[in-house]
Amino acid sequence: MDFLRPASWDEALAAKAEHPTAVPIAGGTDVMVEINFDHRRPEYLLDLNRIGDLYEWEVGADTVRLGASVPYTRIMEHLRAELPGLALASHTVASPQIRNRGGVGGNLGTASPAGDAHPALLAAGAEVEAESVRGTRLIPIDDFYTGVKRNALAADELIRAVRIKKADGPQQFSKVGTRNAMVIAVCAFGLALHPETRTVRTGIGSAAPTPVRARTAEDFLNAALDEGGFWDNGKAVTPSVAKRFADLCAAACNPIDDVRGTASYRRHAVGVMARRTLTWTWESYRGARRTTEGAA
Amino acid sequence: MRVTFTVNGRPQEADDVWEGESLLYVLRERLGLPGSKNACEQGECGSCTVRLDGVPVCACLVAAGQVEGREVVTVEGLADHAEQRSGEAPARGTSLDGARRRQANGTGARTGEGTGLSPVQQAFIDAGAVQCGFCTPGLLVAADEMLERNPDPTDADIREALSGNLCRCTGYEKIMDAVRLAAARQSEGV
Amino acid sequence: MPNGAPTKITQGTPTKGGIGESTLRPDGILKVTGEFAYASDMWHEDMLWGQILRSTVAHAEIVSIDTSEALAIPGVHAVLTYDDLPADVKHYGLEIQDTPVLAHGKVRHHGEPVAVIAADHPETARRAAAKIKVDYRELPVITDEASATAPDALLVHENRTDSHIGHVAHPNIVHRQPIVRGDVTEAAKKADVVVAGDYTFGMQDQAFLGPESGLAVPEEDGGVHLYVATQWLHSDLRQIAPVLGLPEDKVRMTLSGVGGAFGGREDLSMQIHACLLALRTGRPVKIVYNRFESFFGHVHRHPARLHYEHGATKDGKLTHVKCRIVLDGGAYASASPAVVGNAASLGIGPYAVDDVEIEAVALYTNNPPCGAMRGFGAVQACFAYEAQMDKVADRLGMDRVEFRQLNAMEQGTVMPTGQRVDSPAPVAELLRRVKAMPMPPERQWESSEGADVRQLPGGLSNTTHGEGVVRGVGYAVGIKNVGFSEGFDDYSTAKVRMEVVGGRPVATVHTAMAEVGQGGVTVHAQIARTELGVAQVTIHPADTQVGSAGSTSASRQTYVTGGAVKNACELVRERVLELGRRRFGTYHPAWATAELLLEGGKVVTDGGEVLADLVDVLEGEAVEVEAEWRHRPTEPFDLRTGQGNGHVQYSFAAHRAVVEVDTELGLVKVVELACAQDVGKALNPLSVVGQIQGGTTQGLGIAVMEEIIVDPRTAKVRNPSFTDYLIPTILDTPTIPVDVLELADDHAPYGLRGVGEAPTLSSTPAVLAAIRDATGLELNRTPVRPEHLTGTA
Known part of the structure; x- marks a missing residue:
């Protein structure tokens, strides 16, 4: 095993080009477990800790460019307003110690269906900024996950940052685990209201081979909200709409039975979380509208 | 490979480090600092919690090569770390006073009578928060860091801050007592 | 040194x-x-690292083992298999010496040691282990009572010669203990209600935090000095020395720091392996398991299937109890015989019942070996009989606590074994005390800023802001023996x-x-x-x-x-x-x-x-x-009737659990777990409370999350890690108020009563009862998982 310690991003890209099998290690919260338990013996470890750029973020007009290694703790503390869904998801990641080390780049690189960031990124809308010595490309989050623990990165590419749409409405994130802290998702659900486009986006974690959106559910809800004039009249979402939405979210799952939970439970739980997060976000949206109207 | 870094304020160097070794292994097996514990080696138990450039992390998940040039504080350095902190705080007297206090209290570590401990270490002993003690070093580092950030924590804050540290012996009640005690003593400036 | x-x-x-x-x-x-x-902190100049190669299958014949490639790796100093064992004695065990030091011709469970390696770095040792070629011919696996006792079942151990083989119906039964007292058939005629139920108890791990570790140092006299974390140095010594071919005085043992035990260090783990490697290489050898290996390195709590029948008159007196407890002992006997004795003799709980029929058995299977864990056979039974007590009370329309108090044993009560209890047994009083403790406030998760998710089911995972959350309250009480029983010279x-x-x-x-x-x-x-x-x-x-x-x-x-x-x-x-x-x-x-x-x-x-x-x-x-x-001598239980003064002392604890259940998602938050326990005399009150709170929390774990999951088709462990074997975090653990009662046992030093185990018994059924109270579900297995609460199992 060789330990590569690039001092800059360019050096890191060069190293990855030279050694495409090199395994990037940043927070180490996935890679080191696999090494400690003898599950993996990569030829090269490519340490990204010395590359300061990866720990920075920029808040732009429409998006946040989040460095791949920004720890979850920083996201929780500093980006709650811009990225509320991801901030909530970050808070559910493992433990404080892990949140101090792990970042979204690692979640994306590992591309485990159970990664906590995925549902929030899917719901918010994001692009993965992948870079190699050949250049930079932006991979839409919807196209990023290609299979169980597989993603759209080329062998010579590294994740530089994620460009996440700034919230234009309420966002929520829920995750079910069989413990009240420090737990891997049995399944998870992210939901974002986008009042500017009058759309709702979702993300489901750990209930299919890859993180997925519940597109049919989104389409149904978008149409139902539109038809009922909900975005304008600020009425509560009717229980039948919420239930149908929840059922369609559950139907979007393609889960397995494993030691963490049954497929049947995962479907059920995704439905419950979908209904609850819709209620929470919609009530928040209504509350904000009332406040705005009251002020006006 | 060679790894050079600072542990508890002292420069350290480890040679012939295998590239897959963790910071935890280097501390325990190469530097003679076994205080950080090896309970799970998968980031689930917090027994190996150390401060890496001030931030609490699981030493088992930091590759040895990643600490090159960085600063680590382990449980072995916790008392000094806490003392320096209180020395720096304007309301708490000078660091010279701190040093005098330490000297005055400094009987041998094996006597069972207290000395040169950080407030949170003393509180763990006093509150009965130590049984087998294997989780204790990690909990102390995590609790000390929380009290540094949040000197007046609610119970829910304490539980959240320590949710990455498993204890199998105590049922956590005495640990809660200990952290509350440390916070109270800290606020009294004791 | x-x-x-x-x-x-x-x-x-x-x-x-x-x-x-x-x-x-x-x-x-x-x-x-x-x-x-601690044992894993030991370090010696020139020391080597030991590594164990473990079986990847649960039941197989070993066709061949080839260690040549491993031995050729630079830095590898020894690779040992069964053939390298130096003495005639090649097996060990607490009571029955049925466990091979290294597998011989056959492996009987997933993770059984097959070879050991000593090398100059743990990674070298791991690479060497990976180079050992073991050719297995897999055999069908025996995983439950049906497959163990089928007429054509393969025998887990052939040619048994232990003391139990004479009184078991099948060689795949380690030990059977019946207890018969009174006339159950006659007594049942007086019953106005009869309640029967079947219960399942999952396999719990001790999950002590300090993994199995030790350092063996060869000594100049040809002996060895072992520094190790164990529960009983002399029991280890008795088992180690014969396998090394050394007299006991040439095997010196010193206890190093022990990072928790809870029963999991009663059996040997790395002791013999480290000594063998040290003696072979002439160098100190350190072995430290990681968490993955630890799940294979020690015995677990027996999973169990239990059938109970309780009868009662309409004024609330128990007429009779019948029960059958089947414990899965796994591949090796470990402490199974004694666990059977406990399960049987404490099988009906702390209640006075004259007519009783109990049968407890432990099986040999290809599942992971099971043995001692805090509560030792009394835990599984308590989960079942306390569920039964609630059901009977409900059928009678009686208050659940009052029904227990009405049937509670007391000093002077005669146990099903015929033993008269000759020291205080304040069962009714403990229930009264725990019930009298103030209740935690309702909806304590509500704050001025809305719901504090940390105090709700799901915790930080943000699954509910109060929706679907229902509170429930449950009570339980248990009885545990103190000290070694059944005539053991303790x-x-x-x-x-x-x-x-x-x-x-x-x-x-x-x-x-x-x-x-x-x-x-x-x-x-x-x-x-x-x-x-x-x-x-x-x-x-x-x-x-x-x-x-x-x-x-x-x-x-x-x-x-x-x-x-x-x-x-x-x-x-x-x-x-x-x-x-x-x-x-x-x-x-x-x-x-x-x-x-x-x-x-x-x-x-x-x-x-x-x-x-x-x-x-x-x-x-x-x-x-x-x-x-x-302590005062005890007697064995009669093999046919179970009669005998088998125990020296009993201890009692009662719990009240308050839980909040997210009934839609099936997630549970234990809000409070109050305990009242009689300790005879608290020699150190702070430690006593610490023991009670710790034991209570381990009971909480088995109620809602802890279970080693074994694949019934392959008998392989599916979750050997702290990622998937979950133990309670500080956010899962509630406040645990403790009321300590001190009624002296005049037969014990200072009147004290053993403390550590009783609280592990009653906390599990109390939590289960509270969840039943919140959900109305029957819940006959533990741990209860979200699937069981949502009909999606």
């Missing part, structure tokens, strides 16, 4: 620090500074020395007691202070240079080794007074006539008059006594 070899711990205290006080741990400072040396040895050091009298207590975190060292020092009147007590490291202290299990160390320390102190005191009489007897008549005590470093009369300073009495002489001490 290697780094980390334990040294003496001396504790001096300005206070009296005797029994009844909450003195602090003598090892506390070492433990908070990181200086306390004794401890203590060596106590008194001398003057630095102008002060100092007592040194030397036992082989394994301090595993429970605080035995604290209590033993307190006993010495009380008995010898000295402030300063030194606790000598535990080793085999002194006689056996028995096991740190069965809640017995304060009782039995504490009893031995008390006894040795009394003998030392006699000798000291003897010295005093010789030296000063002529100066004061009280030396001859008065009752004399040692207090505050002085010899005093019972009237408080000071006769002499201990420093002067001892005058440079050291007084030392080593003596054994035993």
Whole structure:
């Protein structure tokens, strides 16, 4: 095993080009477990800790460019307003110690269906900024996950940052685990209201081979909200709409039975979380509208 | 490979480090600092919690090569770390006073009578928060860091801050007592 | 001496620090500074690392093992298999020596040791292990009672010669213990209601945090010195020496720091392997399991299937109880026979019932071996009989607590074994106390800023802001024996020395007691202070240079080794007074006539008059006594009727659980787990409460999350990690108010009662009862998972 310690991003890209099998290690919260338990013996470890750029973020007009290694703790503390869904998801990641080390780049690189960031990124809308010595490309989050623990990165590419749409409405994130802290998702659900486009986006974690959106559910809800004039009249979402939405979210799952939970439970739980997060976000949206109207 | 870094304020160097070794292994097996514990080696138990450039992390998940040039504080350095902190705080007297206090209290570590401990270490002993003690070093580092950030924590804050540290012996009640005690003593400036 | 070899711990205290006080741990400072040396912290110049190659399948014939490639790796110093074992004895075991040191021709469970390696770095050792070629021919797996006792079932162990084979119906049954008392058939006719139920109890892991570890150092005399974390040095020694082909005096053992045990260190793990490698290579060898290996490195709590039938009259008196308890012992016997005895004899719980029929069996299967864990056979039964008690009360329309109190045993009650309980048994009182404790406030998760998710089911995962959350309350009470039972010669040895050091009298207590975190060292020092009147007590490291202290299990160390320390102190005191009489007897008549005590470093009369300073009495002489001490003898249970005075003491705890359940998602938050327990006499109140809270939390774990999941098709463990075997975090654990009752047992030292295990029994059924109360579901298995609460299992 060789330990590569690039001092800059360019050096890191060069190293990855030279050694495409090199395994990037940043927070180490996935890679080191696999090494400690003898599950993996990569030829090269490519340490990204010395590359300061990866720990920075920029808040732009429409998006946040989040460095791949920004720890979850920083996201929780500093980006709650811009990225509320991801901030909530970050808070559910493992433990404080892990949140101090792990970042979204690692979640994306590992591309485990159970990664906590995925549902929030899917719901918010994001692009993965992948870079190699050949250049930079932006991979839409919807196209990023290609299979169980597989993603759209080329062998010579590294994740530089994620460009996440700034919230234009309420966002929520829920995750079910069989413990009240420090737990891997049995399944998870992210939901974002986008009042500017009058759309709702979702993300489901750990209930299919890859993180997925519940597109049919989104389409149904978008149409139902539109038809009922909900975005304008600020009425509560009717229980039948919420239930149908929840059922369609559950139907979007393609889960397995494993030691963490049954497929049947995962479907059920995704439905419950979908209904609850819709209620929470919609009530928040209504509350904000009332406040705005009251002020006006 | 060679790894050079600072542990508890002292420069350290480890040679012939295998590239897959963790910071935890280097501390325990190469530097003679076994205080950080090896309970799970998968980031689930917090027994190996150390401060890496001030931030609490699981030493088992930091590759040895990643600490090159960085600063680590382990449980072995916790008392000094806490003392320096209180020395720096304007309301708490000078660091010279701190040093005098330490000297005055400094009987041998094996006597069972207290000395040169950080407030949170003393509180763990006093509150009965130590049984087998294997989780204790990690909990102390995590609790000390929380009290540094949040000197007046609610119970829910304490539980959240320590949710990455498993204890199998105590049922956590005495640990809660200990952290509350440390916070109270800290606020009294004791 | 290697780094980390334990040294003496001396504790001096300005206070009296005797029994009844909450003195602090003598090892506390070492433990908070990181200086306390656990087994995995040991280090020796030139040491090698040991590694175990374990079977990847559960049941197979070993066709061949090829170690040549592994041996060729630079840095590898030894690779050993069964064929390399040096002595005629090649098996070990606590009671039945059925466990091969290394697999011989066959593996019987997933993760069984097949070969051991010594190398200069753990990674070298791992790479070598990966190069060993083992050719397995897989066999069908035996995983449950049906497959174990089928007429054509393969035998897990052929040619059994142990003492139980004569009374079991099938060689795949380790041991069977029936208990028959009264006439159940006749009694059942008086029952107005009869309730039957089937229950399942999952496999729990001790999950002590300090993994199995040790360092074996070869010695010049051809022997070996083993520094190890264990529960019973002398039991280890008895099993290790024959396999090494060494007399016991050439195998020296010293206890290193133990990071928890809970029963999981009663059996050997790496001990023999490390010694074999050290003797073969002539170098010190350290073995440290990681968490993955730890799940294969020790026995677990027996999973169980239980069938119960309870009958009662309409005025609430139990008429009879019938039960059958099937424990899965896995591939090797370990402590299964004794666990069966406990499950049977404590099978109906702390209730007075005249007509009883009980059967408990343990199976041999290809599942992971199971043995001792805190609560030892009484835990599984308590989960089932307490569920039954609720059901019967409900059928009768009675209050669940009152129904228990109406049937509660008390001092004088005759157990199903025919044993009359001859010390306080305040079962009804404990229930009354735990019920009387104030309830936690409703909706405590609500704050001015909305719901605090940390206090709701799901916690930080943000699954509910109050939706679907229903509160439930449940009660349970349990009974556990203290000390080793069934005629076992359960004794401890203590060596106590008194001398003057630095102008002060100092007592040194030397036992082989394994301090595993429970605080035995604290209590033993307190006993010495009380008995010898000295402030300063030194606790000598535990080793085999002194006689056996028995096991740190069965809640017995304060009782039995504490009893031995008390006894040795009394003998030392006699000798000291003897010295005093010789030296000063002529100066004061009280030396001859008065009752004399040692207090505050002085010899005093019972009237408080000071006769002499201990420093002067001892005058440079050291007084030392080593003596054994035993509790009252017990008897084996009759193999047909289960009758016999099998236990020496019983302990009791009651719990009230308050839970909040997210009924839609099936997630549980335990809000409070109150406990009332009788401890006879609290030698150290702080430690007593700590034990109760810790035991309570382990019971909570098995109620809602902890389970080793074994694939029934392959008998392979599916979740050997802390990622998927979950134990409670601080956010899963509620406040645990404790009400300690002290009703002395006149047969025990100071009237004390073993503390550690009873709280593990009743907390599980209390939590389950509370979840049933919240959900209305029947819930006949534990742990209860979200699937069971949402109909999606």
